[in-house]
Amino acid sequence: MTDQNRYEETHKIEYYETDLTGKATLSMLINMLVLVSYDQADHFGVGTDYMLDQGYGWVIAQYEMTIKRFPRDHEKVHLITEATSNNRYFAYRQFFLKDEQGNELVHIDTICVVMDLAARKMVAIPNDAVAPYHSEVVKRIPRLTRPTTIDDSEATTRKDYRVRYFDLDTNHHVNNSHYFDWMMDALGEEFLTAHELCHLAIRFENEVRYGHVVHSDATNPTQNDDGTVTTHHRISGDNERYAEATLTWRPLSASTTE
Amino acid sequence: MTDQNRYEETHKIEYYETDLTGKATLSMLINMLVLVSYDQADHFGVGTDYMLDQGYGWVIAQYEMTIKRFPRDHEKVHLITEATSNNRYFAYRQFFLKDEQGNELVHIDTICVVMDLAARKMVAIPNDAVAPYHSEVVKRIPRLTRPTTIDDSEATTRKDYRVRYFDLDTNHHVNNSHYFDWMMDALGEEFLTAHELCHLAIRFENEVRYGHVVHSDATNPTQNDDGTVTTHHRISGDNERYAEATLTWRPLSASTTE
Numbered sequence A, B: 001m002t003d004q005n006r007y008e009e010t011h012k013i014e015y016y017e018t019d020l021t022g023k024a025t026l027s028m029l030i031n032m033l034v035l036v037s038y039d040q041a042d043h044f045g046v047g048t049d050y051m052l053d054q055g056y057g058w059v060i061a062q063y064e065m066t067i068k069r070f071p072r073d074h075e076k077v078h079l080i081t082e083a084t085s086n087n088r089y090f091a092y093r094q095f096f097l098k099d100e101q102g103n104e105l106v107h108i109d110t111i112c113v114v115m116d117l118a119a120r121k122m123v124a125i126p127n128d129a130v131a132p133y134h135s136e137v138v139k140r141i142p143r144l145t146r147p148t149t150i151d152d153s154e155a156t157t158r159k160d161y162r163v164r165y166f167d168l169d170t171n172h173h174v175n176n177s178h179y180f181d182w183m184m185d186a187l188g189e190e191f192l193t194a195h196e197l198c199h200l201a202i203r204f205e206n207e208v209r210y211g212h213v214v215h216s217d218a219t220n221p222t223q224n225d226d227g228t229v230t231t232h233h234r235i236s237g238d239n240e241r242y243a244e245a246t247l248t249w250r251p252l253s254a255s256t257t258e
Helices: A026-043 A048-053 A127-133 A176-185 A189-194 B026-043 B048-053 B127-133 B176-185 B189-194
Strands: A006-012 A056-067 A076-086 A091-099 A104-116 A121-123 A157-162 A195-204 A213-218 A229-236 A241-251 B006-012 B056-067 B076-086 B091-099 B104-116 B121-123 B157-162 B195-204 B213-218 B229-236 B241-251
Touching (some): A006 A026, A026 A056, A026 A076, A026 A176, A048 A056, A076 A127, A176 A195, A176 A213, A176 A229, A189 A195, B026 B048, B026 B076, B026 B091, B026 B176, B048 B056, B076 B127, B157 B176, B176 B195, B176 B213, B176 B229, B176 B241, B189 B195
Antiparallel strands (some): A056 A195, A157 A213, A195 A241, A213 A229, A229 A241, B056 B104, B056 B195, B076 B091, B213 B229, B229 B241
């Protein structure tokens, strides 16, 4: 493993990247980490514009993340990405968020694919888009934990979300970061202020586009042996499943809620 | 006017602060400009934490803004704020966004008030919260252009928005920046990709809180003599008006849409 496939930036968390308790939101953490991978691609001359010119866009199809602690308003963090390995269709990319002292707060493994933007489907990764990283070329990329599939009888909460104009990105579909908000928002304020996310596995199946109304379904929290609780999530349309996820939460004691 | 009441920072526009055409969104511009006023307050030791400790929060009650050009992804900008003047209840604060060459792209005048967070109502501005700025103390602060009030018969488009957990800020109400998204989103993709906002007057009347569902009403665009078009907006609940705004738009020629 060389340093050539790693890229690092520093960032200061600002108030508009945090929730009402002053902790960075997951969607903003994803935004800022993905930015580092965009900047790495730009650095190698194979960034968003280069891909768009060929009618392509990178899409993250699957994430698995472990969160030790959410950084807070005003905190300085190190954002690191690594293009670890790839095969013909899939690229395995890791992200790390560290505090000023170098302690790892967030670790994310992702599986990325390239989409043909006109045909709206996955294509083989163009060689020139990955060659500069000197990532390891492998036969099989690592498997990430798959979220649990839930059916209608298991979902106990449903909230609907209409896709908004400002949810769209340059790929003309809903940016990944909004799915996290839809899933978590469905759990409600009481649960969200009493729990902190510690693990997430999410898999994107179909893209959500302008005009869609999505259903965000969630199960009741189930208790784990280590004191954490787990919720299962599904984002779907009337005839399509867009994404599913399994989230694990650490209960916050009353004194640490704020 | 001294320099003591001015504060400036630089910022690079990132992809997640832009829309699908790569232009900074209004809500993110507001977020980053307001940040500079927060940082100015922190610099003087009278920031958000200081206010929260006393049970207070600053709220922007009214904006008037003129936008010459929206900065684009990767563009470096100067963000400037000035605590210009105040009387017992109102503070007049200006914001300026300039490009790297110092050209003014965005100019915003605001009227700010202090809210008692427990009583949820406006109070006289505490002396210690404004003293460090040495703003001019005036009898009357400047009047900003008031938006036009519309009634149900004039509103031709209505979209509803449920307040989400992640819309809330440390004042435990919906952050101002979300109102802009609700108002503009109601106009739809076709209008938004063919027009660029050039002037906005908005007045906030009542705060929106968690669990509320708001109606975002908009009028049909009306043609102005100078080629721009105007839309009038209202954000309301079933028994309450939360905000109203008048927006003026520059039509984009097909070649400049992207």
